[in-house]
Amino acid sequence: MGFGFSSEPLFLFLSFLFLFSNLEINTVESAADYKTLVYKGCAKQTFTDPTGAYSQALSALFGTMVSQSMKTRFYKTTTGTAQTTITGLFQCRGDLSNGDCYNCVSGLPQLADKLCGPTIAARVQLFGCYMLYEVAGFAEVSGMEMLYKTCGGTNIAGSGFEERRDTVLSVLETGVVNGHGFYTTTYQSVYVLGQCEGDVGDSDCGECVKIAVQKAQVECGSSISGQVYLQKCFISYNYYPNGVPRRSTPSYSSPSSSVVTGQNTGKTVAIILGGAAVVGFLVILLMFARSVMKKEEK
Template structure:
């Protein structure tokens, strides 16, 4: 099921378990989207790694009720572990805190003693890595989901391109976050909190290009890069008028499993309903994206 390949002493391959939530943002912001855990485990027999990782997680959780993004490190020297969390922009302080708590709990179960990892939920994500773990640029593709339905007819591709273009404009003036719509195409984009404005714009533009090259004329797509992500959904029959479930509803989901090498590395103003529209398109098909993590 997985792929494994060593490119260097620090090269790592990640297994992503993807879960697209059909009811999406409205179902449960604490639903798993994907996870990536380094194959390489800590060889520290003193317990320092585990202690530092626990301290890091505790710090991230403690800060998550006061901020949507926080970056820190625990420990010192070669044993230090850097990490961060990013919450979606429309989450309340309490929801952000709950989401980050969930990611740390899941990371302990899913990644264990992996020297690096990322856990992405619908509403937030965390990532961490040991000192010396090589970083890459913000535009590395981590995970993608393409709608199984391909839209035919003139004008669709131009409509999507225009809508995606609005993301780049919006994140520049919206503190790294944008959501909106254009002719029944609803989009959102978000950058990591410490990504500069210019780099954020470049990141979402790259995500838009990857969306076009990877998903073609798919009715919907989600593209996760190292430091930003975008999504679009087209509603050819107009915006659904049904009521969306609350965050306590269990909803329905389609699971996909992908073997992927991850390169490790928020929705104010418009409201949650628009966010729901971006993630409720069902029948996403499996696509495998494989890359290797050079450490």
């Protein structure tokens, strides 16, 4: 009794495996590059460190923050004693997993040293996280002070874009309050994201984002995209004429809808796709087995 194989079920089976493996690869490849440098801010004054006390305190600070980034997306601490006291914090974007947060934060100490050297204060902002530290006595700036802004080079005035952008930005101002410091949504191909520093209260967060929105509207005008970073919050918006890529937005909602957290939406989509994939796999497997049985009967 010989074994024969029908080419059609086998082809479908192999095609399905290829499609499913490509789906996994594309998902990984399309993830946002959260470790891209956005900007760096370095104090002009450097510290003298004849005894190595500052270096030791700073190293301890970095070590603590990196280890904490495996557990939380925001952490603030102080290390050192007397004149060597250093306060530092890190924060990851609200839609990053703990693993991605750690991967993002773990490279910041070395990057801060490379970009700023032994300064008494430094801030390094990546696309997915940032870290800052200040030696005791460093003059603090206002939480509403603009640190950095960038606007897209393409202008699309007269297309109705600014009205759509302003509509969804107004939703962002409310969303960060209801979302307790982080919110992202999409409206008519405009994707927006806002986040406040982890220790900022809801009311102050809403006010900070409101100011950031106003600055974005003035500074960027009809630019297709913009990012505005204040001391205590930041916002970004992007317009996608052909529709927002799924990798760029973890949530889809309209200005009239309630807050939808991106991670829950992503999990729901993953469950649906995963369930469909399993069903498809079982169907093709049964077809394959049935073909083998028929050949055996012959």
